[in-house]
Amino acid sequence: MKYNPVTPKIISELENIVGLKNVITRPEELYVYSRDSTIFEHSPDVVVIPKTAEQVSEILKLANREKIPVVPRGAGTSASGSPIPIMGGIVLDMSRNDKILEIDSHNLTVEVESGVVCDLLNEELAKHGFFFPPDPASSPACTIAGMVANNSAGNMAMKYGTTRDHVLWLEVVLPTGEIIQTGSTTIKSVSQFDLTRLMVGSEGQLGVITKVGLKLTPLPEHHATAFFIFKTVEDAAKAAVRVRSTMTTIPCMLEFLNETTTRAAFDYAGLEYPVGYTIILDFDGAKDTAEADLEAGFKLCEKENPIYKEKAKDAAHRTQLLTARKAALPALARLRPTTCMEDCTVQITKLPQAAKAIEEIPARLGAEDFMDLGNFGHIGDGNMHPTFCFDERIEEQRDVFFKGMDILYEDIILPLGGSVTGEHGIGLIRAKYIDREHGDASVKIMRGIKKLFDPNMILNPGKGKGG
Amino acid sequence: MKYNPVTPKIISELENIVGLKNVITRPEELYVYSRDSTIFEHSPDVVVIPKTAEQVSEILKLANREKIPVVPRGAGTSASGSPIPIMGGIVLDMSRNDKILEIDSHNLTVEVESGVVCDLLNEELAKHGFFFPPDPASSPACTIAGMVANNSAGNMAMKYGTTRDHVLWLEVVLPTGEIIQTGSTTIKSVSQFDLTRLMVGSEGQLGVITKVGLKLTPLPEHHATAFFIFKTVEDAAKAAVRVRSTMTTIPCMLEFLNETTTRAAFDYAGLEYPVGYTIILDFDGAKDTAEADLEAGFKLCEKENPIYKEKAKDAAHRTQLLTARKAALPALARLRPTTCMEDCTVQITKLPQAAKAIEEIPARLGAEDFMDLGNFGHIGDGNMHPTFCFDERIEEQRDVFFKGMDILYEDIILPLGGSVTGEHGIGLIRAKYIDREHGDASVKIMRGIKKLFDPNMILNPGKGKGG
Numbered sequence: 002m003k004y005n006p007v008t009p010k011i012i013s014e015l016e017n018i019v020g021l022k023n024v025i026t027r028p029e030e031l032y033v034y035s036r037d038s039t040i041f042e043h044s045p046d047v048v049v050i051p052k053t054a055e056q057v058s059e060i061l062k063l064a065n066r067e068k069i070p071v072v073p074r075g076a077g078t079s080a081s082g083s084p085i086p087i088m089g090g091i092v093l094d095m096s097r098n099d100k101i102l103e104i105d106s107h108n109l110t111v112e113v114e115s116g117v118v119c120d121l122l123n124e125e126l127a128k129h130g131f132f133f134p135p136d137p138a139s140s141p142a143c144t145i146a147g148m149v150a151n152n153s154a155g156n157m158a159m160k161y162g163t164t165r166d167h168v169l170w171l172e173v174v175l176p177t178g179e180i181i182q183t184g185s186t187t188i189k190s191v192s193q194f195d196l197t198r199l200m201v202g203s204e205g206q207l208g209v210i211t212k213v214g215l216k217l218t219p220l221p222e223h224h225a226t227a228f229f230i231f232k233t234v235e236d237a238a239k240a241a242v243r244v245r246s247t248m249t250t251i252p253c254m255l256e257f258l259n260e261t262t263t264r265a266a267f268d269y270a271g272l273e274y275p276v277g278y279t280i281i282l283d284f285d286g287a288k289d290t291a292e293a294d295l296e297a298g299f300k301l302c303e304k305e306n307p308i309y310k311e312k313a314k315d316a317a318h319r320t321q322l323l324t325a326r327k328a329a330l331p332a333l334a335r336l337r338p339t340t341c342m343e344d345c346t347v348q349i350t351k352l353p354q355a356a357k358a359i360e361e362i363p364a365r366l367g368a369e370d371f372m373d374l375g376n377f378g379h380i381g382d383g384n385m386h387p388t389f390c391f392d393e394r395i396e397e398q399r400d401v402f403f404k405g406m407d408i409l410y411e412d413i414i415l416p417l418g419g420s421v422t423g424e425h426g427i428g429l430i431r432a433k434y435i436d437r438e439h440g441d442a443s444v445k446i447m448r449g450i451k452k453l454f455d456p457n458m459i460l461n462p463g464k465g466k467g468g
Numbered sequence: 469m470k471y472n473p474v475t476p477k478i479i480s481e482l483e484n485i486v487g488l489k490n491v492i493t494r495p496e497e498l499y500v501y502s503r504d505s506t507i508f509e510h511s512p513d514v515v516v517i518p519k520t521a522e523q524v525s526e527i528l529k530l531a532n533r534e535k536i537p538v539v540p541r542g543a544g545t546s547a548s549g550s551p552i553p554i555m556g557g558i559v560l561d562m563s564r565n566d567k568i569l570e571i572d573s574h575n576l577t578v579e580v581e582s583g584v585v586c587d588l589l590n591e592e593l594a595k596h597g598f599f600f601p602p603d604p605a606s607s608p609a610c611t612i613a614g615m616v617a618n619n620s621a622g623n624m625a626m627k628y629g630t631t632r633d634h635v636l637w638l639e640v641v642l643p644t645g646e647i648i649q650t651g652s653t654t655i656k657s658v659s660q661f662d663l664t665r666l667m668v669g670s671e672g673q674l675g676v677i678t679k680v681g682l683k684l685t686p687l688p689e690h691h692a693t694a695f696f697i698f699k700t701v702e703d704a705a706k707a708a709v710r711v712r713s714t715m716t717t718i719p720c721m722l723e724f725l726n727e728t729t730t731r732a733a734f735d736y737a738g739l740e741y742p743v744g745y746t747i748i749l750d751f752d753g754a755k756d757t758a759e760a761d762l763e764a765g766f767k768l769c770e771k772e773n774p775i776y777k778e779k780a781k782d783a784a785h786r787t788q789l790l791t792a793r794k795a796a797l798p799a800l801a802r803l804r805p806t807t808c809m810e811d812c813t814v815q816i817t818k819l820p821q822a823a824k825a826i827e828e829i830p831a832r833l834g835a836e837d838f839m840d841l842g843n844f845g846h847i848g849d850g851n852m853h854p855t856f857c858f859d860e861r862i863e864e865q866r867d868v869f870f871k872g873m874d875i876l877y878e879d880i881i882l883p884l885g886g887s888v889t890g891e892h893g894i895g896l897i898r899a900k901y902i903d904r905e906h907g908d909a910s911v912k913i914m915r916g917i918k919k920l921f922d923p924n925m926i927l928n929p930g931k932g933k934g935g
Contacts, residue, residue, distance in 0.1 A: 107713040108815045130716050152658045163656065165665075166633055179909040187813035188849040189630065190887035191619045191669045192894055192905055194914050194933050198632075198665035202658045219716030246574040249597050249686030290754040346654040348575045382655040420657035427659055438659055442646040446921070447661050453916045466661050 002458045004088055005068045007046035015049050018059045023050040034092045037079040039430050040341060040393045045072065045092040052098060054172055054180050054211040062178035064091060064459050072461045073205040075116060075147025078139035080342050081428025083204045087463050093209060096144055101125055109217040110169060110186065115146030115210050131217040134161035138327050146210040152202035154424035159381040160251045161218065163424065165201045172212035173200055176455035186214060204426050206467040207454045221285035224253065225295035226319045229302045230277040230309035234259060234360050237278035238353035240305040241380045244282065245349050247301055250294045254283035255381025259360065262329050262375040269332035270325035275309045281326055330388065333375040337390035341402060345414040346384045346423035358413045359387045365408060368401050384423035410434045427465030435465050469925045471555055472535045474513035482516050485526045490517040501559045504546040506897050507808060507860045512559040519565060521639055521647050521678040529645035531558060531926050539928045540672040542583060542614025545606035547809050548895025550671045554930050560676060563611055568592055576684045577636060577653065582613030582677050598684040601628035605794050613677040619669035621891035626848040627718045628685065630891065632668045639679035640667055643922035653681060671893050673934040674921040688752035691720065692762035693786045696774040697744040701726060701827050704745035705820040707772040708847045711749065712816050714768055717761045721750035722848025726827065729796050729842040736799035737792035742776045748793055797855065800842040804857035808869060812881045813851045813890035825880045826854045832875060835868050851890035877901045894932030902932050
């Protein structure tokens with residue numbers, strides 16, 4: 002696909018649509034939009050800050066007519082390269098549309114603009130006794146539309162599902178400029194092919210999400226939490242498998258940190274426990290039930306011989322543990338200049354094998370001198386985040402990192418029947434593995450869907466799912 | 469779209485693919501495939517019973533080459549006309565592929581062939597402590613692939629979600645004959661545009677589902693159930709709204725039967741309670757919690773002055789009540805020769821207004837002498853099944869029925885912002901309302917998706933979603 006440059010005439014048209022102060026062209030400001038949390042980088046030619054779906058529609062009609070790439074962007078916290086405008090063109094900064102439009106506690110729904118930040122939404126919902134369960138580590142910054150575009154998940158997805166399970170309807174501007182509302186404001190509807198969920202996880206390739214309707218979930222009365230430190234990665238993984246495969250109650254959280262991550266996170270949070278492979282186990286619900294479930298889960302984890310085990314004493318202690326867990330990535334970021342977080346899932350029973358093989362990656366690369374490998378994540382649903390810590394400025398290390406990715410996905414995850422992304426998306430970084438995971442016929446259908454929605458391929462082009 | 473007839477040569481090719489005994493051409497046998505639970509009727513030219521995805525693929529390649537319509541069919545329990553071969557051609561009877569392939573209680577998944585019957589699956593899963601929550605009234609007969617194609621829901625969807633929320637992956641044969649596997653066998657994956665959920669609710673228009681991978685849900689320890697009879701429809705609806713909008717626990721069931729349905733169902737089940745507008749309320753979970761929740765819900769319902777109220781005394785009493793609820797449709801079927809069950813959803817707060825307006829439909833039609841209107845359903849998520857009881861053989865009554873449908877959807881549901889189907893699908897019967905609910909741009913995209921998957925429009929043509 003051949004794209005056209007952003008000319009001064011087009012800048013002027015964009016200024017007419019959104020107003021002078023909502024168009025950014027100074028290079029030092031554009032630079033802010035050139036990266037996400039991956040190592041890829043490319044500046045847009047112009048950043049536009051639309052306020053309404055109608056403005057987005059005008060911008061997309063213009064871009065579609067002139068064949069200019071457009072990349073929608075929330076908070077840019079992506080770990081896949083998806084918001085990076087690798088072909089230049091226009092970035093749509095959707096983060097400034099940050100109004101919570103209506104919390105309807107009678108119909109158990111909330112309507113928000115695209116740029117509402119996850120934690121801020123939950124602060125407001127808590128006042129009404131509700132929450133929006135998806136809880137990525139980036140929740141203090143990431144936007145709801147960004148979460149929809151990536152089908153974000155986080156710590157509680159095992160019990161509460163991913164973003165997909167909470168979206169009722171979307172207002173979406175198609176690449177051709179048409180504004181549609183997918184789904185229904187009612188709790189149930191099957192009157193449409195599921196355009197809502199086609200948009201969920203579409204990584205900004207099929208449309209620009211301008212409003213989101215979500216279901217509300219009642220806040221649980223109580224959380225009961227414990228943590229365990231194991232000597233080996235296999236013991237930790239086996240404890241997780243034991244809890245998931247034996248208990249009929251679904252835990253709220255079943256989280257994992259490998260030894261490298263445990264050490265970094267405990268340092269970061271000032272916690273003084275033995276260092277090893279950590280499992281955090283949490284049940285929620287009515288107080289007695291949650292505590293009884295935790296007791297049962299505790300006994301199961303004990304069978305794998307933890308070197309340390311403790312129930313959270315109170316809410317403050319629990320917060321301390323969960324803060325350490327959520328700080329896994331920033332804690333690892335203190336080890337080396339670059340931190341690249343990967344994302345993979347396997348079936349639960351394959352966790353011990355997968356987790357052990359992941360630990361061995363730096364040795365296989367002969368990279369132990371300059372690379373640390375963190376690993377952590379939502380082990381309860383088979384989702385881990387192997388995290389390569391190195392120095393991207395040194396070309397040799399960069400090459401070794403890409404070799405490490407190939408080992409991770411091609412030698413470990415795909416042969417185990419896993420998926421190359423559980424919650425971060427394909428974007429740029431995992432694009433090369435999608436054919437092998439899904440096969441030609443599926444990829445052809447995905448490309449066809451992309452072309453149907455976006456005949457001129459203007460919306461976030463060059464990324465994995467739609468090409 | 470012009471289709472070609474099924475010639476003797478094509479019959480012979482079909483016999484080569486699936487074997488002589490799996491091809492049906494005798495008119496009296498074809499007649500069995502000419503109806504579902506709606507009043508529409510059309511026989512196929514031939515019924516084919518494939519055993520494998522490869523056979524389905526061969527059949528679809530043949531049909532695609534020869535431009536012959538193909539309608540996949542599970543148990544034919546649809547309430548939308550979707551399985552009726554209105555253009556003749558081939559019916560694929562998928563109900564005979566009824567093997568449960570693997571219950572994996574460690575990975576919390578089950579793999580089934582398309583034709584496994586819902587209740588039989590649940591019987592097997594119960595042996596392992598699990599269940600598949602979607603629970604349509606047709607569960608003794610309906611097939612899993614049919615439930616996927618319609619996104620079936622039933623009594624427990626409010627708490628446990630619809631079929632969509634339980635499907636991990638699908639094996640699907642595309643209309644062009646390609647076999648794909650959507651999704652992932654892992655619990656979480658975002659490596660694909662959501663082809664799985666695009667297939668869920670696609671009503672046999674985008675592909676033929678040959679295998680289904682489902683998540684397992686732990687069976688709850690206990691159910692606590694009560695029922696209430698109210699004097700007016702508004703009191704009953706207000707009780708439902710009160711429970712949903714006040715309690716932070718999501719009930720397992722919150723069901724409704726209007727007076728006509730209550731009378732018929734109590735007669736049918738031999739229950740002797742006062743007749744009125746019934747609400748059935750059920751909480752599940754740990755025993756103490758469920759009973760405490762029921763007590764709280766009971767008090768809320770009492771505020772709307774029920775004329776009768778009772779908690780289920782034991783499991784047998786509960787089964788009796790739920791059997792009466794599930795028998796709503798067969799019970800209504802005893803009132804008049806024809807029973808046409810509709811399907812609509814509104815926001816919870818709009819239930820009293822919607823339910824009252826629905827009660828008034830026969831009077832508005834001047835049809836009280838020859839038409840009864842049952843209404844029942846999953847009022848907890850705003851989903852009701854107004855059911856027209858009349859005699860389809862009398863043309864005047866048939867015309868009045870279609871006028872009643874228009875009043876229901878065009879005068880009541882759509883002006884309230886509702887959806888014309890919560891769980892039964894569009895099919896034939898609701899096709900005329902889809903434009904008004906979703907607008908031109910959405911319908912155009914749906915048509916485009918249909919054309920992308922099925923360029924020759926051979927798969928279940930002439931139905932609502934894909935045209």
